[in-house]
Amino acid sequence: MGKGGGCVPSKTRQPPVSDDPVSDREAAPIPVDDDETNNMATTSLEPTIPAKLKIFIVFYSMYGHVEGLAKRMKKGVDGVEGVEALLYRVAETLSGDVLMKMKAPEKDVGIPEISAAELVNADGVVFGFPTRYGCMAAQMKSFFDSTGQLWKEQKLAGKPAGFFVSTGSQGGGQETTAWTAITQLTHHGMLFVPVGYTFGAGMFKMDTVRGGSPYGAGVYAGDGSREADETELALAEHQGKYMATVVKRLAQN
Secondary structure, three states: OOHHHOOOOOOOOOOOOOOOOOOOOOOOOOOOOHHHHHHHHHHHHOOOOOOOEEEEEEEOOOOOHHHHHHHHHHHHHHOOOOEEEEEEEOOOOOOHHHHHHOOOOOOOOOOOEOOHHHHHHOOEEEEEEEEEOOEEOHHHHHHHHOOHHHHHHOOOOOOEEEEEEEEOOOOOOHHHHHHHHHHHHHHHOOEEOOOOOOOHHHHHOOOOOOOOEOOEOEEEOOOOOOOOOHHHHHHHHHHHHHHHHHHHHHHHO
16 A cells, blocks of 8 residues: 555556457458459359240140241240240140041151140240130140149249130131130239230231231131131231240349
């Protein structure tokens, strides 16, 4: 005890220790891996090339009328930058003997058969089929019936989809066929994309027989001998382009 009653600190007493071990001293630098830094820099400078959006054109065609529309539709899709079309056919349900008696031509082996599970890889789908009494052909219905697992898990919900058809006559039900097909999309939660009247003046042509409607492209096959004319094919190409534009717009948002 010194004079004045003040306390003199002991020479052996240690200074108080802070609760934060790094608050009173500079934190040690974190070692940096030069290779990792270089890799990060390289990665950030590399340009990203977006993969093309894929539109599946899935169809059934017995005599080639729907297939003709499908191939022309692919041209329309492929004409939109960043989008490509892939052609697929659904499985045949008729035997070879029956098809021979019906004088159905051979299938194009260059177009693969699709399974239901593959639909999840599409950014959009356009389904094409001939009509049977105002409804889709059994082969396409059979394909939709095989999508039960996709429906259960709602794997196709939100995907844009459309239709194109073939009928034997003007009373064959091109619009009716589309109406009955919409139920398939509804249960899957898919987005129906009709072509509307975006084809312009071609939708109002009355001087020749013309298939197609605001629901999608179409062809009148007659007894099977009539092929799609240029207006019907042009509508199919336009529908492909229109669908590609819609799919691209949705992807950008």
